[in-house]
Amino acid sequence: MDFTPTEEQAAARDLAARIFGDLSTPERLAAAGTGSDAETWKALCAAGLVAAVADTGLLGLVLLLEEQGRTTAQVPFAASCVYGLLAVSAHGSPEQRERLLPGIGDGTAVVCGAVFEPGGVRADAAGRLSGVVPVVPWLRDATHVLVADDRRRLWLVRTADARCAPVELTAPWAAGRLTLEGTPGEPVGGTDAYDDVLATARTAFAGLQAGVCAGSLARAVEHTNTREQFGRPLAAKQGVQLRAADAYMDTEAIRVTAYEAAWRRDEGLAYATHALTAAWWASEAGQRVVHAGQHLHGGTGADLEHPVHRHFLWGRQLDAYLGCGSEVLQELGELIASGEEET
Known part of the structure; x- marks a missing residue:
């Protein structure tokens, strides 16, 4: 297994990071309320990042979604790529691909x-x-x-x-x-299309959760390094360091399992159990990380308008969307026991 991004994947990731970083600021996100950010979506599509997923594959999409998660950008990037571009590319008829993919790629169809x-x-x-x-x-x-x-x-x-x-x-x-x-x-597609799209969705949204957790942890690290108590930064306290270290290891586990599942799909290997593993880590560990990120902010983390609270909300929503950890683990166990997928 080699998760090193190709030149194309790395270039797309870096471009996405710049767009999300420039446009999805806390101030603009607060102004957007509960709606989507049309300007950021337009910029992503104009840069060709949605259409590029057809070439960079699911691993490329996971890399892009990590960058979205870091800023909690309010755009339908994961949904339109998973349920639109990748689903139609893999399972649509030639006529469907010719008719639908151009609009999905340029963002006129979501x-x-x-x-x-x-x-x-x-x-x-x-x-x-x-x-x-x-x-x-x-x-x-x-x-x-x-x-x-x-x-x-x-x-x-x-x-x-x-x-x-x-x-x-x-x-x-x-x-x-x-x-x-x-x-x-x-x-769209035959009898095998559902299982593939579901596994693709689990992998992609696990990648999004990896970015949400990384963003939450980055904010916690910045806060604990600058906030002082009794003349010393909070980050100097062993309890803070241990909590942050646990959150970092959880985040890396989400990331690497999402990478593995995405890589296997791109290589044409069986990946249903790997997608479930990524979903379990994203659900079970993801909620731990966003709780830790908010907790490490102390009283500041309780402010509903603080940027770290957005990561908390996204982390809990992704936890619910992917399914609670025990449900995902049960499905994973049943799939392994059935022997339906060769690993």
């Missing part, structure tokens, strides 16, 4: 996903969908939504054909409630 909990949507023989998905992140920004039905088949639905009502989450992810009432959908 795709979100309702795939984590299949069962609430049914499809009839004519491909018309009915059912309700209570929460779909980034639905309010989307032109299309990738939906999994009760038989784990994937359908692409235009949001203009469905009913979408705003829903507020812990993190400002422009979410909505999706209601389908005989809504037309077009099938």
